[in-house]
Amino acid sequence: MSEIDLGLLLLRLGLATLLAGHAVQKSLGWLGGLGATKTAAVFESWGFRPGRALVLLAAVCELTGAFLVGSGLVFRLGCAILIGTLIVAAAPSAANGLWAQRGGCEVPATYAGVAVCLAVTGPGGAALDRAIGLGDGGWPGAAAAIVVGVLAAVPPLLNRRRALRATAA
Secondary structure (H helix, E strand, C coil), rough: CCHHHHHHHHHHHHHHHHHHHHHHHHHCHHHHHHHHHHHHHHHHHCCCHHHHHHHHHHHHHHHHHHHHHCCEEEECCCCCHHHHHHHHHHHHHHHCCCCCCCCCHHHHHHHHHHHHHHHHCCCCCCCCCCCCCCCCHHHHHHHHHHHHHHHHHHHHHHHHHHHHHHHCC
């Protein structure tokens, strides 16, 4: 295994571990998280309705994306799932700017950026896709992962916008 393959594997596993942890915090209350019921109230306050269903959807997306990216199986699909999920996750705190200490979107933006970079690099040699001979589509596959991820974020963001406008009216 080359140094690059090892580095990509460690990066993939690190991102996957963090996102899996985040998913179980919001859905199960593990690792100091709020759990689905309390997180649903937070989601509702952010304009994501229905809160509980969207908490569970977000957790499933984070866990699925984490598994696919971490294992390197259908890797670019996993990147697309994470990109879309993390763009949506960044939205509630984006108005506070970037930096986390000011309530900004630093963490989801960083995770989304890592997923974009991984979509571009591919998983490296230590990936299930490589082991089973599944191609990754090269540059078109990378571009598709990024575009699909961004486009997947649009419907929940539009629904959030509508919900917040309705609440304000």
